[in-house]
Amino acid sequence: MGPLKFEECVRSCLIPETQPPGKPALLPLAVREGKLCTRAVLVEKAPAVIGSGYEGPHMDILQRNVSVRMTRHSLDNLPAVSLPSGFTVRWYATGDDKTWGDVQARTERLLKITPEVHAREFGTDPGPLAARQAFLSAPDGSVIGTASAWFDPNFWGLPFGRVHWVAIVPEMQGRGLAKPLMAVVLQRLRELGHERACLGTSTARVPAINLYRKLGFVPDIRTAEEVDIWRDWQTAAGVDRW
Ligand SMILES: CC(C)(COP(=O)(O)OP(=O)(O)OC[C@H]1O[C@@H](n2cnc3c(N)ncnc32)[C@H](O)[C@@H]1OP(=O)(O)O)[C@@H](O)C(=O)NCCC(=O)NCCS
Numbered sequence: 122m123g124p125l126k127f128e129e130c131v132r133s134c135l136i137p138e139t140q141p142p143g144k145p146a147l148l149p150l151a152v153r154e155g156k157l158c159t160r161a162v163l164v165e166k167a168p169a170v171i172g173s174g175y176e177g178p179h180m181d182i183l184q185r186n187v188s189v190r191m192t193r194h195s196l197d198n199l200p201a202v203s204l205p206s207g208f209t210v211r212w213y214a215t216g217d218d219k220t221w222g223d224v225q226a227r228t229e230r231l232l233k234i235t236p237e238v239h240a241r242e243f244g245t246d247p248g249p250l251a252a253r254q255a256f257l258s259a260p261d262g263s264v265i266g267t268a269s270a271w272f273d274p275n276f277w278g279l280p281f282g283r284v285h286w287v288a289i290v291p292e293m294q295g296r297g298l299a300k301p302l303m304a305v306v307l308q309r310l311r312e313l314g315h316e317r318a319c320l321g322t323s324t325a326r327v328p329a330i331n332l333y334r335k336l337g338f339v340p341d342i343r344t345a346e347e348v349d350i351w352r353d354w355q356t357a358a359g360v361d362r363w
Contacts, residue, residue, distance in 0.1 A: 182353040186231060186325035189350060190341035191333050193318045196282070196311040200336060202304040205297070207260030210305050213250040218243075220256060221286075224267050228288040231325065242286065243269065252313065257289070257302050265293045268302050270309040273319060277343075282307075282315030287329065299332050307336070324354050334360070 179185075204210065213221075218239040226234040243250055249272075257266035271285035284306060289299050310318055319341065322329050340351045355361065 179349075179353045180357045182324045182350065182357050183327065184325065186323045187350055188321060188323050189330075189347070189354075191320050191322065191330070191338040192276075192281070192341045193307070193336070193338045195317060196307060196315060198337070199307050199311065200300070200304050202301040204257075204301040208298065208301075209258050210255050210302065211258065212252065213247070213254035213256070215247065217250070217254065217256065220264050221254065221267055224256075224264060224288055224290060225286065227290045231323070243271070253309065255302065255306055255309070257298060259293070265290045266298060266302055268299075268306045270306045270313065272313075272315065276319045279317070280315070282310035282313070282318040284310075284318055284320040284333075287332075294328070300336070303332065303336055324350065327358050330354070330358070331360070 219236075221239050222234060222236060225238070243254065253270045253272075255268050255270065256264050257268075259265045266287075266289040268287040269283075269285040271283040273281045273283040276283075284303070287299060287303065287306075289302070307318065318338075320333060320338065322333065324330075340347070342348055342351060
């Protein structure tokens with residue numbers, strides 16, 4: 122893909138520009154052409170071909186905590202990561218909305234966790250929750266993490282599985298527990314028939330973005346501004362490839 126075509130590809134992802142009034146949102150070019158993975162290339166090549174007006178790098182991107190999205194364009198080749206001995210994963214049962222709230226309240230530093238958050242994010246139907254919300258328990262039985270194999274029926278026009286609200290309580294972080302929990306959740310998305318996965322995160326969440334990156338997620342870039350945001354993030358976080 123030559124530079125001009127590549128730039129056109131980025132421009133075509135500017136949904137407000139390309140969406141005719143009253144028509145459903147156009148799919149980004151990469152999706153329309155069936156080349157779902159080309160946005161990884163976009164990030165890699167962006168510095169060379171886009172944004173002559175780019176003033177960065179803006180190293181405060183980690184403090185500004187800008188919302189971003191990431192995607193895994195296939196649920197093939199999922200990582201095989203085992204849980205350490207004694208740790209177990211179970212799925213939502215009645216009352217676990219409180220368990221979820223407790224884990225999130227202990228972990229989350231950027232958002233306020235109130236009792237309403239669980240119902241707002243996941244609804245109140247126990248059916249999907251029992252299939253999709255995972256809890257990680259330590260050998261002593263205490264719940265120390267959660268992640269959900271949720272869904273998004275219309276992510277830029279396509280159905281996606283959504284990895285939602287991943288958390289490992291602070292005292293258990295850095296021990297390699299999120300990776301196997303994520304592997305379980307991605308496997309569950311695949312079992313439930315999803316072909317690809319998306320997630321939302323934010324630029325201050327460096328451990329989370331690194332976790333997702335290591336598990337095959339790439340930035341989901343739709344605008345020239347997002348090219349700059351991700352370029353800044355890569356520089357500030359010291360990441361040079363995906
Ligand atoms: C993100 C989070 C779940 C990671 O949990 P964890 O159990 O510490 O992660 P792991 O030990 O399994 O590490 C997995 C990968 O995450 C990344 N990571 C973990 N801690 C990191 C840190 N302090 N700095 C940079 N990267 C880090 C690494 O890439 C690591 O892989 P590696 O060890 O091969 O380099 C945890 O930090 C957390 O709960 N954070 C707060 C809540 C949050 O931000 N959730 C995400 C919402 S989108």
